[in-house]
Amino acid sequence: MTRKELFHIAQNWFDRQGWKPFAFQKESWTAFLQGKHGLLNAPTGSGKTYALWFPIVLNYIKNNPDYKTKHKKGLKAIWITPLRALSQEIKQSAERITKDLDTQMTVGIRTGDTSTKERSRQKTAMPDLLITTPESLQLLLSSKGYDKVFKDCSAIVVDEWHELLGTKRGVQMELGLSRLKTICPDLRIWGISATIGNLEQAREVLLGPTSEALQNSVLVKAKLNKKITVKSIIPKQMETFPWRGHLGLHLLEDAVPIINNSKTTLLFTNTRSQCEIWFQKILEKHPEYAGELAMHHGSVNKETRIWVEQAIRNESLKAVVCTSSLDLGVDFAPVETVVQIGGPKGVARFLQRAGRSGHRPGKESIIHFLPTHAMELIEASAMQQAVKKEAVEDRIPYLNSYDVLLQYLTTLAVSDGFYPHEIYTEIKHTFCYQGITEDEWQWLLNFLVMGSQSLKTYDEYQKVEVGTDGKFKVNNRGIAMRHRFQIGTIVGDAVVAVRYQKGGYIGSIEEYFISKLTPGDVFTFAGRNLEFIRIKGMQAHVRNSNKRTNKVPSWMGGRLSFSAQMSELLRQELYTAEWEPAKQSDEIRSLAPMFAKQREESIVPKPDEFLIETFKTRDGYHHIFYPFEGRAVHEAMSSLLSYRISLLSPITCSLAFNDYGFEMLSDKPIDIQQVLDNDLFSTDYMLSDLQKSLNSNEMARRKFRDIAVISGMVFTGYPDKGIKMKHLQSSSQLLFDVFKDFEPDNLLYQQAFTETFEHQLEEGRLRMALERIAEQEIVWKQCKNPTPFSFPLITDRLREKLSNEKLADRIKRMTKILMK
Amino acid sequence: MPHSIQIKNQEFQLHPTGGIFWVEKSMLLISDVHLGKVAHFRKFGAAVPQKAIHKNFILLDEIVNAFQPFQICFLGDLFHSSLNKEWQLFENWVQKTPTEIILVAGNHDIIATEKFEALTIPLFQELSIDGFLLTHHPEERENFFNFCGHIHPAIQMQGFGRQRLKLPCFFKKRHQLILPAFGEFTGTFVLEPTKEDEVFAIVEDEVVKV
DSSP: OOHHHHHHHHHHHHHHHTOOOOHHHHHHHHHHHTTOEEEEEOOTTSSHHHHHHHHHHHHHHHHOTTTTTOOOOSOOEEEEOSOGGGHHHHHHHHHHHHHHTTOOOOEEEESTTSOHHHHHHHHHSOOSEEEEOHHHHHHHHTSTTHHHHHTTOOEEEETTHHHHTTSHHHHHHHHHHHHHHHHOTTOEEEEEEOOOTTHHHHHHHHHOTTOHHHHTEEEEEOOOOOOEEEEEOOOSOGGGSOSSOSSOGGGHHHHHHHHHTSSOEEEEOSSHHHHHHHHHHHHHHOGGGTTTEEEEOTTBOHHHHHHHHHHHHTTOOSEEEEOGGGTSSOOOTTOOEEEEESOOSOHHHHHHHHTTSSOSTTOOEEEEEEOSSTHHHHHHHHHHHHHHHTOOOOOOOOOOOHHHHHHHHHHHHHTTOBOHHHHHHHHHTSSTTTTOOHHHHHHHHHHHHHSSSSOOTTOOOOSOEEOTTSOEEOOOHHHHHHHHHHHGGGSSOOEEEEEETTOOEEEEEEHHHHTTOOTTOEEEETTEEEEEEEEETTEEEEEEOOOOOOOOOOOOOOOOOOOHHHHHHHHHHHHGGGSOGGGSOHHHHHTHHHHHHHHHHSOOOOTTEEEEEEEEETTEEEEEEEOOSOHHHHHHHHHHHHHHHHHHSOOEEEEEEOSSOEEEEESSOOOHHHHHHTTTTOOTTHHHHHHHHHHHBSHHHHHHHHHHHHTTSSOOOOTTTOOOOGGGOOOHHHHHHHHHHHOTTOHHHHHHHHHIIIIISOHHHHHHHHHHHHTSEEEEEEOSSOOTTTHHHHTOOOOEEEEOSOHHHHHHHOOEEOOO | OOEEEEETTEEEEEOTTSOEEETTTTEEEEOOOOBTHHHHHHHTTOOOOTHHHHHHHHHHHHHHHHHOOSEEEEOSOOBOSSOOTHHHHHHHHHHHOOSEEEEEOOTTOOSOHHHHHHTTOOEESOEEETTEEEOSSOOOOTTOEEEEOSSOEEEEEEETTTEEEEEEEEEEETTEEEOOOOSSSOOOEEOOOOTTOEEEEEETTEEEEO
């Protein structure tokens, strides 16, 4: 069949729906059918699934002209989604096409939720189109004879690639693709990404920087001109509006008219606990919403989530309180209004959420920004500028993640085994491992086989073995089994299923929260008040309770840092505080009372001023610096600065940072004059000082946790199975210390430092920030009380610790002993 | 530097490696060494550095040299797992150490009694000597002062400027003293002292009463 005829089939289908294909959809079809690879830049709900499912099916029709009567079995295409919750949705859109076009193609899902029965059925007969997650794809690579399963695969589509890029799951994906390129002769690789700053690089990472695939690829952009309007909710009484906080409940009543005035409203919160609290509070204050208000977050069970999604489509809900769980996938035409509660931590995410409303092309998207504390109003004002300028963040891909590579090599060794020279060539062409050296490769192989770099006679290390033909293989069944369980644990903490005693599944919670409850405690979860009964295996048993409670499970929300561009916008907004009111934005004008308060003891810095504030509270001595450069730069700068200060005299302090500045809290005052006299903000020796500073704090240690788990050094136990493997559990903390003492040249130990360095602390931006500070006038204010600017910082409990004092000296100063 | 305390008119020296020397009896008490843990992990495919194996023996030598005891009594969990090649290293160590060794068994000690007897190490469920009761699990018995392990006690301290520290410690109650875990590569459990408890924290190479 010619391409024209194939297009005709697609066109007909669109006609029957009363739709018209978009230019970007046709563009993708053409490129795909020409055998090209590509990256499709299209937002959620734009019809991106039809842009790629269609050519996949058309390609099958082309190769099998008698497709209506005969069915050629075997896997034809894989669709990767980072969220298994989305798989159902993707399956439906695929089935619509395969059925309507009278093909006999089958569509299947394989994720962590798939039953063992279904999985073994798939083993004998793979569906034609498979929807799966990056982890489940790795698991497929760990089963025997996987190459036969994939050999006729014509396409792999990586959906929401921007979510994976910049994470280790993205690296896992790169490795999986490098293998598929070899074993599938007729493979097309496609990615779908929302708008991010580094789209071109995203394509390069997906296809491999030096690959033929990249040469033969396209970047398709969906140009859906969409107008986005940001409206800030400005507190009527700024005098009583809090200086800190993250819930935003003060403005609950201001959100109500917004909900009333639109058909369906989505209220985005940043954490699941915030989501639970808002849901409860709205119902408490406005019981009339009962039945019309729902909640949606990642820990709510699947059925409820699907029900909520369906209800949005049916327009039977007035409002949904949700988290990033509704950021991705799922098209909701009826959503009219979006409210963002608290800073969205990123322009890309903010745009994506805004795009949730007014879904139809050409329609205006309105997003209301509800600040949770006063400083966020500056952010709100800057965000409007950012939306205008599309100042979207980059997602920085990982380089040389040895941990993921070790996991991958073990995966291959578990299935059919591998020959190193073959795999080395493959991974050398990935973005992540393009710079890996032969020595490092040999190190990794030694590590897999001997658990070290030299063989010791008494050693019983056992993992991968080398056969006589040079094939690397795992022969021990226990090791293979443990490895398969470990593949899924690339992200997240241990989670516990929450169930009623009779068995009804409610959702899952981090084990950390459950471990703090005692039987009889009542907590709020999934919008219900539940009494904790007991923990059994990996399940928490609960019953409904009428007791009121304020215990809400907390989850760590990802903390994205402002991009350089966004930070610049934020500073520009702040500087307008000095302007005459008529020229200011509404947000800045409304902040006048706060600025006045700030000026009582301190200043609102002007463009040529760098502000430092110091004061004492009963917590200790606070030293606050305001570079306004975004979280990541502040983290790096605080680490650098405290290291340099500690060289002048030993100190112990804890560090807190946000997008505006950072704080050093200590039990003794730091001599700021000395800091200034010694020019501690200098860029000289910046790199080596920063490196040294990492040794005295815990950032690298924290990074090591994931590395230890991913590389298989720490076994996390069997999720959901409740099998205890206690004799093999150790904490990554202990392991970190052992490496520090005995094997500091271990690549995995080293990786913890490079990762902190490259991923957490953006070195390039730090240098520019320091250069900027060098040109500013430093204004040091010794205050009597905390200032409004300092409030969000000094109340932050998540802190980085640093010390280079002798332990014994510190203990002598510690007055009281406290547990918990 | 060891820290000396008196219990029932006997002198006990708390050593920063985590052992206690009973001066009058010339007996060294050591708990929860967890030998074999590193080899056990390696056997199951987790590549913990091999050099960590030797650290335990270096520490044992250090404390034995410091006190030159007549007897060493291990308060359980001497060996972490079933037999592995670290046992040979232990055999070597026993043979070159000119001291009597006895073991009060703990929950991890699953190696056959004969294996210990071959090294002339007698095994006990508990030992009572002059009003002192030596066990692995903490015990309360009238008229006895109990030395035990098992818990791997640690103490958490808080100071001005939101500072926090967690340190392994000797945890002394009225009739009981819980030893810290001697072994490298073992974890800790934070205990909360009441008014009458005494805590001796291990601070680098010092034992400090807090």
